[in-house]
C-alpha cells in the first residue's frame with residue numbers, strides 16, 4: 001500500500017507536500033502558498049480533502065484560506081494552536097491519530113521552534129513530516145521553546161525507525177551541512193552526505209527526503225547528547 005508524495009517548492013525555500021492515496025484521496029502538508037498547490041491539483045485533476053499544518057508560521061499556513069475556499073478541504077493541525085490557526089476541523093494532540101484513508105498519521109508533539117508544533121508520522125508509509133523541528137543536518141530556531149523542549153522533541157524523532165523517510169519544511173540542507181562539518185570535520189558519513197547534497201543541488205534537485213539513519217549519522221543537533229549541548233550548538237548556528 002503506497003502513499004504518493006509530491007514535493008512542491010513554494011515561497012523562498014519552503015516545501016509543501018502533496019499526499020495521494022491509491023484511492024485518490026488527497027492532502028497537502030504545510031501550504032504556505034495556495035496557487036502552486038492549486039496548479040498541481042488542477043493539472044492532475046485531484047480534489048483536495050485535507051490540509052495538514054505542523055505549526056502556525058505563515059510560510060506553512062498562508063495558503064490555508066484560499067485552499068479551503070477553492071476546495072472545501074478541512075484543516076488538521078495542532079490542538080494547542082486554535083488561537084493562531086483558524087478553522088481547524090481536526091485538532092491533534094500527542095498520540096492522536098488522524099485517519100487519512102487507510103493511512104494512520106500519528107501526531108507527535110515537537111515543541112521548541114514554536115510552542116504548538118506537531119510532527120506527523122505515518123508508520124504504514126514509513127514517513128515523517130516534521131515541519132521546522134528537524135531539518136536535514138539542522139534543526140529549527142528556538143523561537144518559542146527552550147533547548148530542553150527541542151531536545152525532548154528530537155529524542156521523540158530519534159526513537160522512530162531508522163528507515164523512516166524525513167520530509168522537513170525547508171531546503172536548508174547545504175548551509176546546515178556546512179555548519180555540521182565545522183563541528184565534526186572528521187565525520188565520514190557527513191562528508192559523504194555533503195557530496196551527495198552538492199550533486200543534488202547542482203542539478204536543482206531537492207535533498208529531501210532523507211532517511212532518519214542518515215540524519216543520526218550526520219546531524220549534529222540530532223547527535224547532541226543533552227539539552228545543554230543542543231542549546232550551545234543552536235546558539236552557535238544562530239551566530240554563524
Ligand SMILES: [Zn+2]
Nearest residue numbers: 055057113132
Ligand atoms: Zn516555522
